[in-house]
Amino acid sequence: MTRRRLLAGNWKMNKTVAEARAFAEAIGRRAEVFEAGADFVVCPPFTALHVLRVTLPARVALGAQNVHFEERGAFTGEVSAEMLAEAGVRYVIVGHSERRHLFGETDAVVEKKVTAVLHAGMTPILCVGEDLRERQLGHTERVVERQTKAGLAGVDPGRAGEVVVAYEPVWAIGSGQTPTPEDAGRVVAHIRRVMEREKGAEAASRVRILYGGSVTADNLGAFVAEADIDGALVGGASLNPDGFVRMAEVITKGASA
């Protein structure tokens, strides 16, 4: 099965409304880059969702960085999946390592969020990845397996292929360090095998698995050259419009329409 490549930008807590608008206008001047056979998404802070909804090029989808799993209620500061979908959001990052480590998100919470996002008709981008200590102990496969299984535990096999998984080694995020593309490809292939075991061959062949961690326009090509890596989740390098356009060019090169 051919899977459409995906380039997802995670802005984290960066960019005001005015800065987001300037980004959208800048990449809009190169809108032809986004026409080819790949998918593109930008995940801004909640405050910039609206301005991006009305200014992003049509082929660049809107994403969110977080969601609450409950539908409504007394959860001060939280935003539900239905609210995001109504705001035009199509993808939601779930279980980013910063949320796991800085905000105490557990596998159980991540699972509920994945389910809520699917239920609202959006695509979860489920983040998994080992930290440096786990890697040094040789536990990488074990960690991504546990996080993948737990994150998708509530997902019906018939829908599991809709999910996007992002393999993000924690030590590579924002550090300028990366695994080799072969190394990342091996871990991603392992995640696909876990998907097959848990959700069946159809889901495993459909699920898109991204690499994330210090991706730039210069190293992206080597990662997506790996057979099992279907794109990238990019933090820092996605903030710059020229960088985002360059990565879009890289990701569409050799992508199937």
Ligand code: PEP
């Ligand atoms: C991320 O935030 O998901 C990420 C991969 O960040 P960076 O590209 O800056 O390492």
